[in-house]
Amino acid sequence: RKEVEQDPGPFNVPEGATVAFNCTYSNSASQSFFWYRQDCRKEPKLLMSVYSSGNEDGRFTAQLNRASQYISLLIRDSKLSDSATYLCVVGSGSARQLTFGSGTQLTVLP
Amino acid sequence: DADVTQTPRNRITKTGKRIMLECSQTKGHDRMYWYRQDPGLGLQLIYYSFDVKDINKGEISDGYSVSRQAQAKFSLSLESAIPNQTALYFCATSQGPETQYFGPGTRLLVL
Numbered sequence: 001r002k003e004v005e006q007d008p009g010p011f012n013v014p015e016g017a018t019v020a021f022n023c024t025y026s027n028s029a030s031q032s033f034f035w036y037r038q039d040c041r042k043e044p045k046l047l048m049s050v051y052s053s054g055n056e057d058g059r060f061t062a063q064l065n066r067a068s069q070y071i072s073l074l075i076r077d078s079k080l081s082d083s084a085t086y087l088c089v090v091g092s093g094s095a096r097q098l099t100f101g102s103g104t105q106l107t108v109l110p
Numbered sequence: 111d112a113d114v115t116q117t118p119r120n121r122i123t124k125t126g127k128r129i130m131l132e133c134s135q136t137k138g139h140d141r142m143y144w145y146r147q148d149p150g151l152g153l154q155l156i157y158y159s160f161d162v163k164d165i166n167k168g169e170i171s172d173g174y175s176v177s178r179q180a181q182a183k184f185s186l187s188l189e190s191a192i193p194n195q196t197a198l199y200f201c202a203t204s205q206g207p208e209t210q211y212f213g214p215g216t217r218l219l220v221l
Contacts (some may be wrong), residue, residue, distance in 0.1 A: 004152065032208065043200060043212035044153070087152065095160070096207030097168075100145075100152035 003027060004101040006088050012107045017078045021104045023071040023088030032091030033064055035073050037084045038103065044087055047073075078108045113137045114213035116201050122219045123191050131186045131216050133201030139211075141204045142184040144168075144176060146197040147215075153200065159184055191220045 006023045013019050025033075033050035048055065050062040050071055061074040071088055088101035114135045123129050133142065141160050145153040145168075155168030157176040165176060173195060177185045188195055196219050202210040 002152075008150070034209075041198065041215070041217075043214055045212070046209050049208075091207060095158075095166075097155060097158070098210060100154075102150060102152040 002101075003099045004088055004090050006086075006101040006104050008102060008104060010105040010107055012109055013078055014109050015078055015080060017108075018074065018076045019078060019106060020075075021073045021086055021088075021106075023073075023101055025069050025071070025088075025090045025099075027090065027092045027099075028066075028069060030069075030090045030092040032096055033062075033071050034089040034091070034098075035060075035062060035071075036087040036089055036100075038087055039084050044100075047086070075106075078106075080108050080110060082106060083108045114201060114203055114211055116199075116213040116216050118216060119214065120217045122221065124221050125192055127191050129188050129191055129218075131188075131199055131201075131218070133184045133186070133213055135182050135201075135203045135211075135213075137203055137205070137211060138181075139203040139205045140181065141206070142178065143202040143204075143210065144174075144184065144186045145200045145202065146170070146195075147200060148197050156186065188218075188220075191218075193220045196220045 035047040036044040037047045038044040054063045059076045063072045085103040087103045143158040144156040159178045199216045201213040204210045
């Protein structure tokens with residue numbers, strides 16, 4: 001079983017749609033959680049951290065359920081520029097090593 | 111100028127050759143990392159370094175070695191390249207255990 005699992009997609013949605021991505025992680029002792037965004041074969045960039053209480057950044061909302069070891073990302077009012085691969089990332093261990101999911105590909109269509 | 115730079119950006123080499131990928135950062139971060147990315151897979155950690163005297167193996171270190179020449183420089187070497195080392199390689203930095211900042215990547219093709 002992969003340590004961090006994501007639905008690879010692709011998700012093809014029209015502009016303005018709401019789309020949700022899910023992620024599960026296997027290490028119950030994980031301490032930090034993130035969503036990164038990666039444009040086609042470019043470097044990953046931090047989209048947002050994920051906190052236990054849930055957090056929002058504009059059109060983006062992230063949720064964490066520690067009991068179910070589940071992380072989600074909700075994108076509202078999708079824009080063409082949201083097209084990218086979204087990486088679920090979990091930090092574990094004393095060094096908080098990051099483990100990356102393989103990513104979920106999103107294409108927002110005009 | 112970019113905070114994290116990688117050279118070369120693209121490299122084609124032959125099986126058995128030794129090559130070095132270099133990473134430099136101007137962010138002043140203590141921690142540096144090397145990852146590889148293969149299609150359909152997540153980034154896999156090769157090596158990481160928390161300071162100049164601290165080098166640690168990641169999950170896929172076999173066939174690779176690293177050198178932390180200074181706080182700002184972290185090099186990855188393939189001693190004898192093989193075709194399954196064909197991948198996209200990323201360097202990253204962080205200050206502490208949280209957000210990592212990635213370089214633009216090096217595309218490596220081993221023939």
